[in-house]
Amino acid sequence: MKILVIGGGGREHAIGWRIKQDSPDVSLYFLPGNGGTVSIGENLSPDTDPVEFASQNSIDLTVVGPEAPLVDGIVDRFRENGLKIFGPDKRCARLEGDKGYAKEFMKRYNVPTADYEEFDDFDSAVRYAEKIDYPHVIKVVGLAAGKGSIIVYSKKDAIKTLEDIMINKRFGEAGERVVMERFLEGREASIIGIFGGGEYILLKPSRDHKKIFDGDKGPNTGGMGAFSPVPDIDDELLSQIDQVIFKRMKEGFEREDMNFTGVLYAGIMLTDDGVKVLEFNVRFGDPETQCLLPMVNSGFVDTLFSVSEGSAPSGLEWRDGYCVCVVLASKGYPGKYEKGKEIKFFSEPEFLFHAGTKYEDGKLYTSGGRVMNVVGIGETLKEAREKAYKEIGKIYFEGMYFRKDIGGSNH
Structure with a gap:
């Protein structure tokens, strides 16, 4: 059996790992993969055409990790060529690719969500910002890698954010329209x-x-x-x-x-x-x-x-119990971050998924903002958390940053 996994982050490493647990004899391919996926499969060149590769190599199933290929219609392409693929087609993927469309869909079917307005014009958005209560949330309608949702606490804050998105094009085409919605607490x-x-x-x-x-x-x-x-x-x-x-x-x-x-x-x-x-x-x-x-x-x-x-x-x-995952990030993330830092292990971590990593000349280096995902499993949330943070102590790279409160008592 041959399975192709699209993507190169920690999620894709985890998907490949789980597939191997279920089917140890499977041949796994990652497009493009990372420094961890090479241990369980073959990494492909980022220039590889997924449909051509799947067709020419008799791939039994393709699993898509990230959102961008789904929004771009990769599932439609695979199905048009008679290839099996896991994921929604382009029409359905619009629920993530267009936040305005998603809000309209929720409204039509009475799915509870925050009150909102959508704007494609800067001046109209500013007029709305001048009359609403705060805090509010401004969201770019398109894909923004999880960073396109911004809480604003005042009219001045809102107008500056709108200017950044709609005038200065901080998110490019993704920010041509925005959703402004009521801030929810909870x-x-x-x-x-x-x-x-x-x-x-x-x-x-x-x-x-x-x-x-x-x-x-x-x-x-x-x-x-x-x-x-x-x-x-x-x-x-x-x-x-x-x-x-x-x-x-x-x-x-x-x-x-x-x-x-x-x-x-x-x-x-x-x-x-x-x-x-x-x-x-x-x-x-x-x-x-x-x-x-x-x-x-x-x-x-x-x-x-x-x-x-x-x-x-x-x-x-x-299985019973709890699992905690802590992300190790590069210095500067989520802004401009450092990369090319050698990753060293004092001992082998028990449970680790790679994200922004790559091998060069036999050494492992950072290559992304989120570098690794350290995992702990325990009978209780406290035990799982303690295991995850203990495992972090086995890893070092210059500028390594992580939150120290994942799964803590305040969560």
């Missing part, structure tokens, strides 16, 4: 569903930490750590989340003749007024995947195949 969580054959299953809840600094301070990142499951989401609350979000989205897919297959990831806020959706993604979360897949005992590969073949997800078997 606790965030990530709920991931796998859809196929008109059915879906929910994975265990997880909690991601987007801010760069301890105490959820500073600018947004792609994610500095995560843990699963989430103690404050019990079965009753998860059932409520299922009813008001996933069942209503499924109804929307059916009414609008959308054959949604793959992952629907709901970033939610648990507020005093109930559950609200912050955003939808159409792929596995990063770093949520790195703390979810280690808790899966079996069934992952079967589910990937069943969904890609148009059938319902076959289901996953889970």
Whole structure:
């Protein structure tokens, strides 16, 4: 069996690792992969055309990690060529690629979310900023690698942010339109569903930490750590989340003749007024995947195949306990960051997923903002957290930064 994984981050390393756990004899290919994926498969040149490679090498299944290829229509290309692929088509991927469209979709099917307005004109957005209460959230409509959501605390702050996005083009075309929505207070969580054959299953809840600094301070990142499951989401609350979000989205897919297959990831806020959706993604979360897949005992590969073949997800078997993932980042991230720093191990970490790493002349170097994901598993959240932070002590690179509160008592 041959499987191609699209992407080169910690999520893709985790996906490949889990596939190998289920099917040790599988031949894995990563496009482009990283310094960790070479230990479980073959890394391909970034210039490789995925459809051509899959066709010419008899790839049995392709799994797409990041959002950009999905939004660009990679699934449509594969299906047009009769190739199996896990992920939603271009039309469905618009739920992540266009935040304005996603908000409209939620409104149509009564999926709870923050009140909002959408703007494609700077002057109109400024007029709105002059009359609203604060804080508010300004979001670029397009893809921004998890960094396009900005909390503003005053009119002055809002106008400066709008100018940065819409006039100075900080996010390029992604910021040609913005959504301005009411700021929600509460606790965030990530709920991931796998859809196929008109059915879906929910994975265990997880909690991601987007801010760069301890105490959820500073600018947004792609994610500095995560843990699963989430103690404050019990079965009753998860059932409520299922009813008001996933069942209503499924109804929307059916009414609008959308054959949604793959992952629907709901970033939610648990507020005093109930559950609200912050955003939808159409792929596995990063770093949520790195703390979810280690808790899966079996069934992952079967589910990937069943969904890609148009059938319902076959289901996953889970292990008991908790998992904590802590991201090791380069100095300067999420801004301009350092790279090319040699990574050294004092001893072999027990559980590690690579992200921004690469080998050169037999040595491992940093090559991205988020460099590695260190994972700990335990019977309790406290035990899992202690294991993860103990493992970090085995790793060093110049400028290495990580949050020290992932999975702590305040989360």
